[in-house]
Amino acid sequence: MARLPDLLKFSAKHELKIGTISDLIAYRRKNDNLVRQISSEPITLLHGGVWVLKVFEDQIRKVEHIVLIKGENKPETPTLARMHSFNLLEDVLGIKKDRYSLLPNAMKQIAEKGSGVIVLLQKVKQDLESTESGSQILRQYGIGAQILLALGINRIDLLSNSPDTKVIGLEGYDLKIESRIPILEDKNVDR
Numbered sequence: 001m002a003r004l005p006d007l008l009k010f011s012a013k014h015e016l017k018i019g020t021i022s023d024l025i026a027y028r029r030k031n032d033n034l035v036r037q038i039s040s041e042p043i044t045l046l047h048g049g050v051w052v053l054k055v056f057e058d059q060i061r062k063v064e065h066i067v068l069i070k071g072e073n074k075p076e077t078p079t080l081a082r083m084h085s086f087n088l089l090e091d092v093l094g095i096k097k098d099r100y101s102l103l104p105n106a107m108k109q110i111a112e113k114g115s116g117v118i119v120l121l122q123k124v125k126q127d128l129e130s131t132e133s134g135s136q137i138l139r140q141y142g143i144g145a146q147i148l149l150a151l152g153i154n155r156i157d158l159l160s161n162s163p164d165t166k167v168i169g170l171e172g173y174d175l176k177i178e179s180r181i182p183i184l185e186d187k188n189v190d191r
Contacts, residue, residue, distance in 0.1 A: 021172065022171050025173060033059070034142070034146055035058060037054055038055050039053075039055045045068075046104075047107035048108065052070075053068055053069075054151075056147050067118070067119050067151070068117065069117050070111060070117070071115030073116070073117060073151070075152060075155075078157045079115070079116060079153045080113050081118070081119070081153070081157065081158060082116075082183070083160075084103055085123060087123060102161070108184075109159060109183065117148070117151065117153065154174050154176065155176050156178065157179045158177050158181065161182050
């Protein structure tokens, strides 16, 4: 795999144009819509009280993704956001104790702030062993980015305990992670 400086030399020598992943994403964003909102309704939840629940359908895989919106998110300030790859076995049944409290704790943090969004990205297959490939994760980032854009959100403070990794092509979605905020541990959760 060639790096950009090598590609620039090669393209100049052969009079070729170069397109970046961000360019490809920007083009697809303008020409392809991979998500469609199919429902929206207010709900009352244990963590945070009243939220708006929206369901988006992935137009390619026909998978439904759930979005929880708390309060009013304003475009002039970053939105507190959690992008959560939902796994029934881990998040509901608690087979991995280190993940079991992530979702409720993120909900509590957003509720304390008064506004924010949680995007629950559904996996196509729920299994005991996590076999999610890099391309699957990248595809979910793209779907999650399109959902945020459909909600009018393009600046986020990301709620995450994952290492500070750069998400490739995010600028193609005109989406910017302004900061990363750790999900706080709930001292009352049984570990």
